[in-house]
Amino acid sequence: MDFIIEFLPRIFDGFLVTIQVTFFGVIMGLALAIPLAIGDLYGGKIVSTIIKFYVEFFRGSALVAQLFIFYFSIPTLLNIRIDWFTVGLVAFTLNSAAYQKGYIKGAMESVYEDQMTAALSIGLSKVQAIIYVVLPQSLRIVIPAWSNEFCSLAKSTAALLTIGGKDLTAAGRTMASQTWRILESYTFIALIYFLWITTVMKALDILYNKVKIPGLEVSA
Amino acid sequence: MADTVMECRNLWKIYEKITAVKDVSLEIKEGEIKLLFGPSGSGKSTLARCLALLTTPTKGDVFHRGECLTRPGVNLNKARARIGFVFQHIWLFHHLTALGNVELGLRRVLKLPKKEARERATKALREVKMEEWANHYPAQLSGGQQQRVGIARALAMDPYIIILDEPTSALDPELIGEVTDTLRALAKKGTTMFIISHEMQFAREVADEMIFFNQGMIVEEGPPERFFTKPSSDRAKRFMERLIKRTTKE
Ligand SMILES: Nc1ncnc2c1ncn2[C@@H]1O[C@H](COP(=O)(O)OP(=O)(O)O)[C@@H](O)[C@H]1O
Ligand SMILES: [Mg+2]
Numbered sequence: 001m002d003f004i005i006e007f008l009p010r011i012f013d014g015f016l017v018t019i020q021v022t023f024f025g026v027i028m029g030l031a032l033a034i035p036l037a038i039g040d041l042y043g044g045k046i047v048s049t050i051i052k053f054y055v056e057f058f059r060g061s062a063l064v065a066q067l068f069i070f071y072f073s074i075p076t077l078l079n080i081r082i083d084w085f086t087v088g089l090v091a092f093t094l095n096s097a098a099y100q101k102g103y104i105k106g107a108m109e110s111v112y113e114d115q116m117t118a119a120l121s122i123g124l125s126k127v128q129a130i131i132y133v134v135l136p137q138s139l140r141i142v143i144p145a146w147s148n149e150f151c152s153l154a155k156s157t158a159a160l161l162t163i164g165g166k167d168l169t170a171a172g173r174t175m176a177s178q179t180w181r182i183l184e185s186y187t188f189i190a191l192i193y194f195l196w197i198t199t200v201m202k203a204l205d206i207l208y209n210k211v212k213i214p215g216l217e218v219s220a
Numbered sequence: 221m222a223d224t225v226m227e228c229r230n231l232w233k234i235y236e237k238i239t240a241v242k243d244v245s246l247e248i249k250e251g252e253i254k255l256l257f258g259p260s261g262s263g264k265s266t267l268a269r270c271l272a273l274l275t276t277p278t279k280g281d282v283f284h285r286g287e288c289l290t291r292p293g294v295n296l297n298k299a300r301a302r303i304g305f306v307f308q309h310i311w312l313f314h315h316l317t318a319l320g321n322v323e324l325g326l327r328r329v330l331k332l333p334k335k336e337a338r339e340r341a342t343k344a345l346r347e348v349k350m351e352e353w354a355n356h357y358p359a360q361l362s363g364g365q366q367q368r369v370g371i372a373r374a375l376a377m378d379p380y381i382i383i384l385d386e387p388t389s390a391l392d393p394e395l396i397g398e399v400t401d402t403l404r405a406l407a408k409k410g411t412t413m414f415i416i417s418h419e420m421q422f423a424r425e426v427a428d429e430m431i432f433f434n435q436g437m438i439v440e441e442g443p444p445e446r447f448f449t450k451p452s453s454d455r456a457k458r459f460m461e462r463l464i465k466r467t468t469k470e
Contacts, residue, residue: 111314117274118311122325122377123301132328137315213315215359 004188007175014171015192021088021167022154026146028089029096036097037104038130041112051101058098063159066091071163084165088157096153103145107138143208147201154197168192222249224286225381225412226271231280233266233436240266241277242436248381251410255423255444258433259459264416265308267433268385271414272305285380301329304374304382309390310366312358318345318369319354322376330377344376345369348402364395368402381412388419420463424448432456 004011040051058066070087111134119129158169172189176182226248233241240263248254256264269275271282273289273296281290289299312321322341326332332340345351348368358366367387374382387403388396400422406413407426417423423430424444431441432453440453451457 114307114309114311115313118307118313120297121272121274121300121303121305121307122373123297123329124325125297128328132324133313133315137313140315213359214357216314216357 003175003179003181004184007171007179010174011168011171011189011192014166014168015196017085017088017160017166018154018157018168019196021085021092021157021160022150024089025092025096025153026100026150028093029100029149030146032093032097033100033104034135036101037108040101040105041108042126042130055098055101058095059102063091063095063156064162066095067159067163084160084163087163088160088165092153092157096149099149100142100146103142103149104138107141107145108134110141111137137213140208140211140213143204143211147204147208150200150204151197154200155193222251224248225250225252225284226414227283228271228277229281229283231267231270231282232278233263233270233275234278240436241270243280244436244438245280246431246438246441248412248414250380251412252428253407253411253413253415253426254429254431255415255417255427256431256433257416257418257423257459257463258439262434263436264433265385268305268383268414268416272303272383273300274305297329301325301377302379304377304379306367306370306374306382306384306387308386310358310363310370312366312369312373314358317355317357318350318361318372321358321369322373325373325377341372341376344372347375347405348372349398362395363391364398367391367399371399371402371406375406381414382406384413384415384417386416386418388417418463420448420460432459434459 036051039047070091075082115133116129119133157167160167161170172185176185224247229245231244270277281288319341322344323337326337326340345354348371350368388399427444430444430447432439440456
C-alpha cells in the first residue's frame, strides 16, 4: 500500500477540489435558485419565460458541453482566459441552480395558496409572506431533494477531467496510470467518494429531522 | 347612533364562469354582530374575502370606517392589519408555535419590540384560553384548539372588526362548543363581528341581525327571532327548517 501513501498529497488536493466545487455549487446554486423560483412564481410571464429558457438549457444539455462552453467558447469570444477551477465553480453553480429551482418552486407551490392568504390577512406584504411564511416551510420540505442534488453533483465533478481539472477522479487516474495498480487505485478513490457522500447525506438527514415541524407529516 | 365600521355598496364578484356575488350592499355598525348563512356555493366566502380585501371585487366599493378601500392606491397591507379574519380551514402557519403564529404580525407588521409582542400575544392567547399551549405547534393541537389560536392571531392585531368564515364547519362536532364559547365571550365584550355560520343556536344567541344569502344575493335580513319564528321568504324558511332538523337530530 506504499503507493497510496506516496500519492496521498495528490489525492488530498483532488479531494479538496471536489469538495470545494460541490459545496460551492450546491450552496451558490441554492442562493440563485431561491430568486429563480420566486421569479418564476411571481415575476409574470416574461420573467418566467426567461427563467424557463435558463433552466431548459442547463437541464437539457450535457454537463461536459456546458463546461466546454465556459472553458473554450466564451473565453474565445471575449478573448480572455479562465482557469478550469473558476469554470468549474461557475458551471456547477449555474447547473445546480437550474435543478434546485425546480425543487424549491415545487415546494413553494405546495405550501403557497392558503398560507399566503393567511399571511396577507394579518397585514404582511407579499414579500414578507414569502420570507417569513412560505420560504421557511418550503426549504424544510426541500432538504431531501437537496440531498440528492448534492449526491449527484459530488459525482459529476469528475467531468472536470475533460477541461484538465484535477479533482479526485483525476488524482485516481494519475495514480492508476503511474503505478499500474488500476484496481486498487480506483477502489480507493471510490471508497473516498462513498465515505464522504454518505457522511454528508447523513448530516442532511439529521438536519432534516432537526428542523422538521413537530407533529406535521410532510410529503414533498 | 353608532358609527358604521364596515360597508359595501353594490358589490359584484365575477369569476370567469360564475358570478359569485351579485350587487350586494350591507353595513355593520360598531359593536354589531351580523351573521350570514346560506347554501354551500352561494358565494359567502367570496363576499367575506371581498370585505376583508383578500380578493378584489369586480365592481362596487368596500368602505372601512368611512374610507373607501377599493380605490387604486390604497395600502392594502396596512388596511388588512386591522381587519381580523378567521378561516374555515384555520390555516395557521405550520412552522410556528401557537405563540409564534400570534406574534408574527405583531413583530413584522406592527414592528413591536420582542418583549411587547410577546406580552400582547400571550394576552391574546389567554383570551381564547390557549395560554398553556403557547409552545405547541399547530399539528400538535386539536382542531378546536387550532381555531382558537386562529382567533387569537386575529385578536392580537387589535382589529376593529373580525370576519369569520364558517369558523366551526371544519371541526368535529364535539369541538364546536369551545370555539363558539370563545366567540360568545368576544360578543359579550362588544366585539364587532361578521360571522358566516350555520350554528343556529349560537346565531340566535349572539347575532343582532341575520342575513340569508343565496346565489350571490341577500335574500332576507332581519333579527334572529324573525328567522326562527316566521321568515318571510320561502327559500329561507325551508333552509332554516333543514338546519334545525339537522341539529336536533344530532
Ligand atoms: N377563486 C375562484 N375562482 C373561480 N371560482 C371561484 C373561486 N372561488 C369561488 N369560486 C366559485 O364561486 C362560487 C361561490 O363560492 P364560495 O364563495 O366559496 O361559496 P360558499 O362560501 O358560499 O360556499 C362557487 O361556485 C365557487 O366555485
Ligand atoms: Mg365558504
